[in-house]
Amino acid sequence: MLPNHSPISFEILHSPLHFLQAGLSDLPQPDWLREYESWWEREGQGISAAVDRSGTPWLRMFDRFGARVDEVLYPPEYWRMLKHGYHAGVLWRVFEEDSLLPAYLGIYVTSFYDPGLSCPYTVSLATIAPLSKYGDPELQKRFLPPLLRRDESVWQGATWMTEIKGGSDLGAAVETVARPAGTHWLLTGDKYFASNAGAELAVVAARPEGAPRNVRGLGLYLVPRQRADGQLNYFIRRIKDKIATRSVPTGEIELRDSEAWLLGLREEGIYLILEVLNLSRVANSIGSVALAQRAMADALSFAKRRMVFGKPLIEQPLIRRQFEERFQQLQAASRLGWEAVELLNQVWREKPPYSDRYHLFRLVAHLAKYWTAELAVQTAKWAMEVHGGLGTLEEYHVERWLREAMILAIWEGTSHRQILDGLEVMERRRTHHLLFQHLAATGSASALREMESRVEQQLNLPEEERGATVEGLFRDLAAFTADALLARGIRAKS
Numbered sequence: 191m192l193p194n195h196s197p198i199s200f201e202i203l204h205s206p207l208h209f210l211q212a213g214l215s216d217l218p219q220p221d222w223l224r225e226y227e228s229w230w231e232r233e234g235q236g237i238s239a240a241v242d243r244s245g246t247p248w249l250r251m252f253d254r255f256g257a258r259v260d261e262v263l264y265p266p267e268y269w270r271m272l273k274h275g276y277h278a279g280v281l282w283r284v285f286e287e288d289s290l291l292p293a294y295l296g297i298y299v300t301s302f303y304d305p306g307l308s309c310p311y312t313v314s315l316a317t318i319a320p321l322s323k324y325g326d327p328e329l330q331k332r333f334l335p336p337l338l339r340r341d342e343s344v345w346q347g348a349t350w351m352t353e354i355k356g357g358s359d360l361g362a363a364v365e366t367v368a369r370p371a372g373t374h375w376l377l378t379g380d381k382y383f384a385s386n387a388g389a390e391l392a393v394v395a396a397r398p399e400g401a402p403r404n405v406r407g408l409g410l411y412l413v414p415r416q417r418a419d420g421q422l423n424y425f426i427r428r429i430k431d432k433i434a435t436r437s438v439p440t441g442e443i444e445l446r447d448s449e450a451w452l453l454g455l456r457e458e459g460i461y462l463i464l465e466v467l468n469l470s471r472v473a474n475s476i477g478s479v480a481l482a483q484r485a486m487a488d489a490l491s492f493a494k495r496r497m498v499f500g501k502p503l504i505e506q507p508l509i510r511r512q513f514e515e516r517f518q519q520l521q522a523a524s525r526l527g528w529e530a531v532e533l534l535n536q537v538w539r540e541k542p543p544y545s546d547r548y549h550l551f552r553l554v555a556h557l558a559k560y561w562t563a564e565l566a567v568q569t570a571k572w573a574m575e576v577h578g579g580l581g582t583l584e585e586y587h588v589e590r591w592l593r594e595a596m597i598l599a600i601w602e603g604t605s606h607r608q609i610l611d612g613l614e615v616m617e618r619r620r621t622h623h624l625l626f627q628h629l630a631a632t633g634s635a636s637a638l639r640e641m642e643s644r645v646e647q648q649l650n651l652p653e654e655e656r657g658a659t660v661e662g663l664f665r666d667l668a669a670f671t672a673d674a675l676l677a678r679g680i681r682a683k684s
């Protein structure tokens with residue numbers, strides 16, 4: 191039986207912080223975050239809509255005297271919107287408070303209004319994290335303070351792995367070569383999808399000359415925008431013309447003997463790359479929940495006022511039931527996304543070899559990235575349908591959430607990759623046992639046993655069949671985990 195939500199309880203959909211407060215009251219909601227949400231209501235959302243509407247930003251490649259400058263040209267309001275999050279403390283508070291929560295809370299609020307804008311904050315976090323863990327003291331002294339500045343001059347980060355031959359199979363597709371040059375390295379190659387193009391510092395996947403052509407041959411390098419002599423250290427070939435996430439410039443990057451510094455041990459490069467990706471996948475998970483919340487909020491505003499067959503659409507039993515079911519799904523997905531944040535916050539400072547807790551986190555992160563992105567796409571499609579034909583018109587914005595959701599489902603690894611990587615971490619590390627122990631106190635012991643036995647059966651299938659048939663199981667495991675976490679939350683409250 192579904193809980194009987196009065197219309198008033200749906201009203202929390204209109205505010206990211208009210209929604210979090212209702213479902214996850216243990217999450218802090220400091221004053222700066224409330225002020226940040228108010229700023230989006232007052233000012234940010236108007237800027238965001240204009241940036242989305244105006245499409246691809248321009249790239250100015252040369253100055254008037256023929257020198258290469260590669261400047262990304264957005265209107266001044268864009269820079270105000272972007273810098274506002276840095277000022278508010280989406281990043282610097284992580285180090286002040288020694289917790290990832292401020293970043294993920296800020297990203298949640300940002301994503302409710304503009305899922306693309308949360309990308310610069312996410313990739314900056316995913317640059318700062320490996321630098322602070324693996325960078326030598328000299329590198330940290332040089333690069334960390336500008337990334338944590340609280341004023342206009344703050345530096346941005348970026349995470350560039352994908353090349354033209356594909357992002358899923360990085361071990362085979364990365365052709366960027368790293369050559370040693372004394373205390374640093376020189377990188378040459380092209381990055382095909384490079385978000386936050388123009389960032390002052392990027393972490394980049396490259397293969398040292400002669401290293402094996404598989405994932406173990408990859409290293410993670412720090413690449414600043416400028417060389418020590420002030421010249422450009424990488425070039426932007428062009429800015430992509432994308433269907434959405436227009437508030438982050440995604441470009442093609444040319445590395446040409448670009449000065450770089452290796453992070454961590456060369457043999458452990460792939461672990462560092464996955465650490466970077468995992469920080470982004472968790473951000474993607476809560477960003478997807480925020481997007482789904484936003485799409486539902488827009489659908490609600492419309493359904494309350496649209497009259498059909500003598501009463502508001504929201505009072506039609508079919509639509510009302512859909513709202514109730516989707517509301518519950520959203521709450522469960524939110525639990526799953528924030529569980530991934532919570533686990534990440536516990537393990538993100540670990541270095542290889544990792545603890546069991548870290549491997550549990552990896553499985554939860556794959557489940558969360560997959561499940562929340564699918565939810566975002568489905569919810570955004572449904573919100574358009576609730577609007578009828580008006581939903582297809584750009585002027586009312588609801589179609590934007592479907593465009594944005596489609597990107598959330600693909601970048602940071604597609605749903606296929608989450609399913610297959612989730613399967614692998616269960617095969618290799620038996621992480622499903624850790625997951626079921628983690629969920630032990632959440633619900634019925636027999637339901638847990640049944641789900642665990644389904645996972646075991648899947649893992650015992652012959653290799654090809656195991657991969658070919660895993661989708662249904664992974665979907666059920668994600669829904670099961672989300673529902674179990676929601677039930678735990680409800681019990682803890684009552």
Ligand SMILES: Cc1cc2nc3c(=O)[nH]c(=O)nc-3n(C[C@H](O)[C@H](O)[C@H](O)COP(=O)(O)OP(=O)(O)OC[C@H]3O[C@@H](n4cnc5c(N)ncnc54)[C@H](O)[C@@H]3O)c2cc1C
Pocket residue numbers: 349350351352355356357358359383384385386432435440597600601602603604605606607610
């Ligand atoms: C807007 C945007 C911004 C981006 N920004 C960045 C960025 O800043 N940095 C960065 O590094 N990357 C970035 N990416 C790249 C993104 O991470 C990749 O698009 C994504 O990882 C998928 O890689 P691909 O597009 O090359 O697809 P491919 O790897 O070519 O895959 C094609 C299809 O094959 C599927 N597939 C792959 N392997 C298997 C398998 N074994 N079994 C079944 N199916 C499989 C994939 O799931 C996908 O559906 C960005 C992408 C977009 C769209």
